[in-house]
Amino acid sequence: MRVKVRLFASFREAAGRSEVELELDEGCAVRDLITLLSEVIPGLSEKFDRGDALVAVNGAFAKPDKVLTDGDVVAVFPPVSGGGGKxxxxxxxxxxxxxxxxxxxxxxxxxxxxxxxxxxxxxxxxxxxxxxxxxxxxxxxxxxxxxxxxxxxxxxxxxxxxxxxxxxxxxxxxxxxxxxxxxxxxxxxxxxxxxxxxxxxxxxxxxxxxxxxxxxxxxxxxxxxx
The missing domain is CATH 3.90.1170.40 (Molybdopterin biosynthesis MoaE subunit)
Structure with a gap:
């Protein structure tokens, strides 16, 4: 199956690109996708190792065990925050x-x-x-x-x-x-x-x-x- 991965903010900069399409085996989950991304885009490995990534699948936040399907759009981005606490x-x-x-x-x-x-x-x-x-x-x-x-x-x-x-x-x-x-x-x-x-x-x-x-x-x- 084939999925599209969109990278945002610091993940886009670390990867040097904003999108990538990957071929995955049937039954692969989000955690498997993260492992593959670390292998094919070395610049992302350190960020994933630090646990910086949030993942959404088709517009909804996804846990590591979320199983992917053909045609899914996966977004990877850092936590969003700001404003000094107020x-x-x-x-x-x-x-x-x-x-x-x-x-x-x-x-x-x-x-x-x-x-x-x-x-x-x-x-x-x-x-x-x-x-x-x-x-x-x-x-x-x-x-x-x-x-x-x-x-x-x-x-x-x-x-x-x-x-x-x-x-x-x-x-x-x-x-x-x-x-x-x-x-x-x-x-x-x-x-x-x-x-x-x-x-x-x-x-x-x-x-x-x-x-x-x-x-x-x-x-x-x-x-x-x-």
């Missing part, structure tokens, strides 16, 4: 306790921490949702998230804001966005939380493709003010 894009979101820790100002400065978790719904007007696929212009997205954070912190009573968003494929029930706002009182925490969530949705260049039983479509919810 804003970030992640292949796997931090835990809720890590979010709260990041949002907690020095002792006694906040009387409330309000939290929003965005979750993939199981249905839409197109039918049953199989997954959402998130993509971003990462440098611009992180910069705009930090700008939103700074604007929010400038509001009266607000002490800290944390904004995290996922990239890649997620299924119904998965968390895709985490926002926390710490403030002196609960009223400004709730008000600012809603403002931050809406600002991220309207201003940050993160896109999602909705995949349902009827097909797929990019969700484009309007042009932000520039």
């Amino acid at each position: 804003v970030g894009l992640f292949s796997e979101l931090p835990s809720l306790s890590e979010l709260i820790e990041a949002a907690s100002p020095p002792s006694g400065e906040a009387g409330a921490i309000a939290i929003f978790l965005g979750v993939v719904r199981s249905s839409s007007e197109q039918g049953r949702v199989l997954r959402l696929e998130y993509e971003a212009y990462q440098e611009m997205a992180l910069a705009e998230m930090e700008k939103i954070r700074q604007e929010a912190i400038s509001k009266p009573g607000v002490k800290e804001v944390v904004i995290y968003h996922v990239l890649g494929a997620r299924r119904p029930g998965d968390t895709v966005m985490m926002v926390a706002v710490a403030s002196e009182h609960r009223a400004e925490a709730f008000e600012t939380l809603a403002w931050v969530v809406n600002s991220v949705k309207n201003r940050v260049p993160i896109w999602k493709k909705e995949v349902t039983e009827r097909g797929s479509r990019w969700i484009e919810e309007g042009r932000p003010e520039i």
